[in-house]
Amino acid sequence: MSLHDDAVLVLKRYAPEGSGGPEDTHGDQAELRQAYLDHLARHDEGMWKACGAGHLTASALVIDPERGKVLLTLHRKLRMWLQMGGHCEEQDATLEAAALREATEESGIAGLTLLSGGPVRLDRHPIPSPCNWHLDVQYAALAPAGAAERISEESLELRWFGYEDVPGVADTSVVRLLEATRARL
Numbered sequence: 001m002s003l004h005d006d007a008v009l010v011l012k013r014y015a016p017e018g019s020g021g022p023e024d025t026h027g028d029q030a031e032l033r034q035a036y037l038d039h040l041a042r043h044d045e046g047m048w049k050a051c052g053a054g055h056l057t058a059s060a061l062v063i064d065p066e067r068g069k070v071l072l073t074l075h076r077k078l079r080m081w082l083q084m085g086g087h088c089e090e091q092d093a094t095l096e097a098a099a100l101r102e103a104t105e106e107s108g109i110a111g112l113t114l115l116s117g118g119p120v121r122l123d124r125h126p127i128p129s130p131c132n133w134h135l136d137v138q139y140a141a142l143a144p145a146g147a148a149e150r151i152s153e154e155s156l157e158l159r160w161f162g163y164e165d166v167p168g169v170a171d172t173s174v175v176r177l178l179e180a181t182r183a184r185l
Contacts, residue, residue, distance in 0.1 A: 004040060004047050006094045007056055010137065011036050014119055032122040036135050046135075049087050054124075054133025058098035059085020060114065060141040061177050062107050064160070065185055070178060071149055072170060073106055074157040081161075081170045083177060085136065086154075095119075099139040107143075107158065108150025115140040120180045123173045140181040 016029030036056065045051045061083040062071040072081040084106040085099065092098035096114055103112050121138045149158045163182065167175050 003092055008040055010095050029122055032124055047088050054135055057087055057134045057136045058095050059083050059136050060099040060103035060139040061181055062103055062141045062143055063181055064143045068163050069160040071107055071160050073155040076154055076156050083174055095137050103141045106152050106154055109143055109147045111144040112141040121177050138177050
């Protein structure tokens with residue numbers, strides 16, 4: 001099965017909780033799910049950065065529920081505090097694998113595990129050309145006890161934030177991802 005086929009299956013199974021509610025200020029999750037599926041139906045290359053109409057990306061919020069903290073990266077190019085994530089690569093067999101690879105590479109933490117139940121949220125956001133749009137499939141990754149982060153070349157800084165501190169440093173997409181993750185824990 002191709003990564004494209006896996007993404008279609010993941011999105012067909014994605015059942016957003018509370019979609020369309022007041023917390024969902026940037027578009028209904030069910031509508032985004034359909035937009036992602038329509039994009040993949042129109043674009044065989046819709047998983048890859050080379051797709052000028054936009055492409056799927058995979059990300060994961062690294063969370064330590066025992067400590068009530070999340071690990072965010074100060075992204076080198078965007079200069080924003082974000083969850084770990086990025087472009088799918090040829091070696092990624094699944095969206096889950098892509099999200100876990102990105103979280104591990106960018107956090108430096110070995111032994112991350114994805115929260116069960118598939119993606120936590122979807123988030124579509126504009127990106128400077130030539131990418132144009134990221135259709136992000138967002139997961140949550142649980143940090144093992146005693147996890148020690150290590151900065152990658154994609155980050156200016158890594159930092160653990162208490163749940164209550166995230167709205168003060170990150171944009172609403174990260175805040176919504178944290179809320180949806182906490183609701184699933």
